[in-house]
Structure formats: structure tokens, C-alpha cells
Amino acid sequence: MARTTTRTALVTGGNRGIGLETCRQLLRAGLDVVLAARDTARGREAARGIKGAGARIRVEELDVTSRASVDACARRLTDAGVEVDVLVNNAGVYPTDSFFELDEATWREALDVNLTGAFHTCQVFVPAMARRGWGRVVNVSSGLGAMTDNVPSPAAYGVSKAALNALTLVVSSAAGPAVKVNAVCPGWVRTDMGGSWAPTGVEKGADTVTWLATLPDSGPTGGFFRNRRRIPW
Template sequence: MSRQHARTALVTGGNRGIGLETCRQLSRAGLHVVLAARDLARGQEAARGLRGAGGTIRVEELDVTSGKSVRECARRLADADVEVDVLVNNAGVYPTDGFLSMSEETLDHALDVNLMGAFRTCRAFVPAMARRGYGRVVNVSSGLGAMTDNVPSPAAYGISKAALNALTLVVSSAAPPSVKVNAVCPGWVRTDMGGSWAPTSVEKGADTAVWLAQLPDSGPSGGFFRNRRPIDW
């Protein structure tokens, strides 16, 4: 991909963990990257270690729990003539409460971040992808939200990721074939969220998301992937 024709990818929750590594790998691949973070200062600090790796890095303040924040970010990018070709919905939370001890507030927050955050960004950026005839959307989900595994995870997390999988199917059906919309299970990854004992490196955890972000026109849409292979919902 030539720098002149490089695509632009926006990654939510891009200041740490899988999000930061996704930014790094996409930048190395030559894409321009919008590193979106709820805390602008943390986003700027994270970007310092990425610049010079490949494509350009732009930092944007973006709180996926706020429709206003998402709309303002989209407006700033449009005003700067930045077209988002790739959207990686990585921002997420991992509450560990069991169902019988889980509060309504815990479930509300998990759904607000893990489901509604992706809904808000898809509503903000997918229509323009459809108009331009190109787009890639990657929803960072989890096998712990798979219905085939009986949603075996902590309650709020599993429910919210199962809902994110459903959103993936809905958006992929609504979008034209030129916009590929998929979900990814990165596995159990060594991050602040996954813990230092997790078996999967952050580089490996980001790999499938980066692959889905660069699918060719013949690539799949409406799928759920781990290690670049389809898995059951």
C-alpha cells in the first residue's frame, strides 16, 4: 500500500493493550492511524512510542459511552478532511461479577461500553464508508460471549460480548458488500485486563484484528474469527 493511497484506521481504546498494539501493527503496515482514547493525555503519551513506525499517528479524544463525544470526534476528523476507512472497536471493560452478585449498574456499564460504544461509532462512521464504497469494521469481541459455549464468562461481560456479536451481524447485513464487518476473539491476552499470566502475547492478540482491518475486496463479512480462522458464534 503506497503512502499516497494509505487507508486511515481509527482504533478506540488505542492507548494501551490490544488497542495500542493494533495501532502499532497498522502503522507498520503503512496505514494512517487515529489513536482514539478517552483520556487525551494518555493517548498522546501512547502515540509518542508509535510515531515513525509507518503511517502517521493522530490522537483523538473519544469516549465511546458518550454519543456527543463520538459525534464531536467524527466532526473534527471531517473538518480536517480525514476519512475513516477502517474502524476497530476495541474499547472495552471486563467486570468479573457473577450473575447473582451483579448489580444493574455493572451490567449497564458493560453494555454501554462493550455494545453501545460500538453502536455509536458504527453509526458515526459506517454511513460514510458505504458512500465511498470502502470500509472495514472490526469489533473486538470474545469467545466468552459465544452462544455455542453457553456464554461461559463473567455475566455482564459475556452478555455484552454476545450482544456485540449480534451487532456485528446486524451492521454487516445493513452495509454494502464493499464494507466488511467482522468480530474477532483475540484470546486470553497478556494486558492490564487479561493479566500477566495470560498465555497469549499482545502481538498475537492483535494479529487477527489487524488482518481483518486489511481484508481484500474478496474477504469475508459477518464472521467471527480467532487466529485468522472462523469460529462459531
């Protein structure tokens, strides 16, 4: 039987930058959206700024570094009858310390947010996608995590994104062909993280994220993309 209900996307780090623009674009594409943020007040403020979103956007507290927080979010959604069909792992940090200036706390934060956060959300939300026979996962990575490009610069960020690319392949294999799991390099985007001097606007930065989140059943899985084109790992 064909599905008649609207698909729902959960976007981590959805209260600003690429995450917020992805929420906006997914709503425009006809999906319902769960805007997930560590700070629900900031999440609600961001959601109010999306014109016409109305009841189609739901704000949830979510700290991806905490498995307990991810589990609690999943329980609240289940209790509300919300099924997550699309997972966008966008939450991230961008430490710029060089390797010999890098302290362990900064190293661990980069891995916890950029890598372990996606590990948590994929373990919690992807199995249900596989059981239902449909799902999309988009890991927001970076060309700085590509072994063929500029890894490991900056050190903690590059290593965490290279590992996120590897996780993309692992989850793609584990989830099966009905769940499309891909990574994306949005480019150097004008956000709080990217800086005002970055050459790419946030709309273009989020475009490939949205494209991968709404792939047809014939779409790719286990790939790394920039500007809707596959790029080397």
C-alpha cells in the same frame, strides 16, 4: 479511478493493550492511524511510544459511551480532511462479577462500553464507508460471548460480547458487501485487562484484528474469527 491516498484506521481504546498494539501493526501495514482514547494525555503518551509513527498517527479524545463525544470526534476529523476507512471497536471493560453479585451500575457499564459504544461508532462512521464503496469494521469480541462456548461467564461481560456479535451481523447486513464487518476473539491476552498470567502475547492477540482490518475485497464479512480462522458464534 484507483485510490491513491493512504487509508486511515480509527482504533477505540487505542492507548493500551490490544488497541495500542493494533495501532502499531496498522501503521506497520502502511495505514494512517487515529488513536482514540478517553484521556488524550494518555493517548499522546501511548502514541509517542510507537517508534517511527511520526505524523501518521493522530490522537483523538473519544468516549464511546457518549454519542456526543463520537459525533464531536467525527466533526474534528472531517474538518481536518480525515476520512475513516477502517474502524476497530476495541474499547472494552471486563467485569468479573457473578450474576447474583452483579449490581446494575456494573451491568450498564459493560453494555454501554462493550455494546453501545460500537453501536455509536458504527452509526457515525460506517455510512461514509458505504458511500465511498470501501470500508472495514472489526469488533473486538470474545469467545466468552459465543453461544456455543462459555456465555454467559462472566455474566455482564459475556452478555455484552454476545450482543456485540449480534451487532456485527446487523451492521454487516446494513453496510453492504463493500464494507467488511467482522468480529474477533483475540484470545486470553497478556494486557492490563487480561492479566500477566494470560497465555497469549499482545502481538498475537492483535494479529487477527489487523488481518480483518486489512482484508482484500474478496475477504469475508459477517464472521467471527480467532487466529485468522472462522469460529462458531
